[in-house]
Amino acid sequence: xxxxxxxxxxxxxxxxxxxxxxxxxxxxxxxxxxxxxxxxxxxxxxxxxxxxxxxxxxxxxxxxxxxxxxxxxxxxxxxxxxxxxxxxxxxxxxxxxxxxxxxxxxxxxxxxxxxxxx
Amino acid sequence: xxxxxxxxxxxxxxxxxxxxxxxxxxxxxxxxxxxxxxxxxxxxxxxxxxxxxxxxxxxxxxxxxxxxxxxxxxxxxxxxxxxxxxxxxxxxxxxxxxxxxxxxxxxxxxxxxxxxxxx
Numbered sequence: 001x002x003x004x005x006x007x008x009x010x011x012x013x014x015x016x017x018x019x020x021x022x023x024x025x026x027x028x029x030x031x032x033x034x035x036x037x038x039x040x041x042x043x044x045x046x047x048x049x050x051x052x053x054x055x056x057x058x059x060x061x062x063x064x065x066x067x068x069x070x071x072x073x074x075x076x077x078x079x080x081x082x083x084x085x086x087x088x089x090x091x092x093x094x095x096x097x098x099x100x101x102x103x104x105x106x107x108x109x110x111x112x113x114x115x116x117x118x
Numbered sequence: 119x120x121x122x123x124x125x126x127x128x129x130x131x132x133x134x135x136x137x138x139x140x141x142x143x144x145x146x147x148x149x150x151x152x153x154x155x156x157x158x159x160x161x162x163x164x165x166x167x168x169x170x171x172x173x174x175x176x177x178x179x180x181x182x183x184x185x186x187x188x189x190x191x192x193x194x195x196x197x198x199x200x201x202x203x204x205x206x207x208x209x210x211x212x213x214x215x216x217x218x219x220x221x222x223x224x225x226x227x228x229x230x231x232x233x234x235x236x237x
Contacts, residue, residue: 033225042122042209042227043163059226090163106153107225109163 002026004110006091012116013081021076021113023091031094032074033058033107034066036087043090049074081117089113120145122212124228131200132236138185139195139231141210147171151213152186152193157230158206166208169193200235207232 007022023032030051035043035058045058049068063085065077074093078085092107121144131137143152154166169177169186176184181201185194197204210228 035227040229042229043211044227045225088161092163106165106168107163108165109155112161 004091004093004108006089006110006113008113009111010114012118013078014118015082017081018077018079019081019115020078021089021091021115023074023076023093023110024072025074025091025093025108026072027093027095027108028071029093029095029108030071032068033092033094034064034074034076035090035092036060036085037090037112038087046076046089081115083117085115086117087115089115120147120212120214120224120226122210122226122228124208124210124231126231127229128232128234130234130236131197133200133202135200136196136198137200137233139197139208139210139233141193141195141228143191143193143210143212143226145191145212145214147214149214152184153211153213154182154184154193154195155209155211155227156204156206157209158203163209167195197233202235202237205233205235 004025033048034046037043044060046064047066049055052071055066067075090112091110094107123142150171152169156164156166167177167179167182176186181198183196207230209230212226214224
């Protein structure tokens with residue numbers, strides 16, 4: 001059981017380049033999330049998905065797009081990278097955020113992707 | 119809007135001692151969840167403990183316990199018998215989900231407290 005995995009672990013881009021970060025989970029979780037972590041700012045939610053084929057905006061969605069074509073995968077895309085998108089990106093998943101179910105709102109995180117945009 | 123504040127950017131504690139990390143939050147919601155996550159140098163985020171706002175009893179997980187004061191909107195983490203492996207960044211987080219799939223989802227993290235356990 002690998003849990004949540006992220007590909008790649010590191011990436012350097014030039015301004016204007018595009019790339020896709022891949023998140024995969026093998027826990028059959030319904031919900032998946034993308035965060036960015038910047039020094040002194042904690043984690044901020046970019047986009048999330050409550051199921052296959054669905055996506056929703058989080059706190060800082062601008063400049064990013066996401067897709068959830070398969071339940072186990074959640075892709076984060078940068079169409080035209082900017083230096084302000086230099087950050088560490090974390091993917092997470094959870095079974096459900098239904099308050100009626102015990103301990104299903106706990107998020108399980110991937111190891112992160114360090115992205116540098118020059 | 120919900121906010122989560124961790125007022126201690128860095129703390130240190132001697133091995134085997136007890137340390138308390140503070141967290142306050144601001145919300146008008148009545149039902150929500152609170153979490154403490156640990157991020158060691160490996161960067162992996164690991165859940166330490168969770169608390170449902172509707173429960174009055176403070177959550178406990180082995181050496182980790184919380185002091186949840188709902189009226190004061192305070193959610194501190196106490197680490198007893200500190201170990202070198204507890205050295206990490208600790209994040210406090212607030213979660214609230216609106217009813218139904220179309221409901222607004224909020225998962226707000228604090229800025230973190232860097233804890234160093236000294237030998």
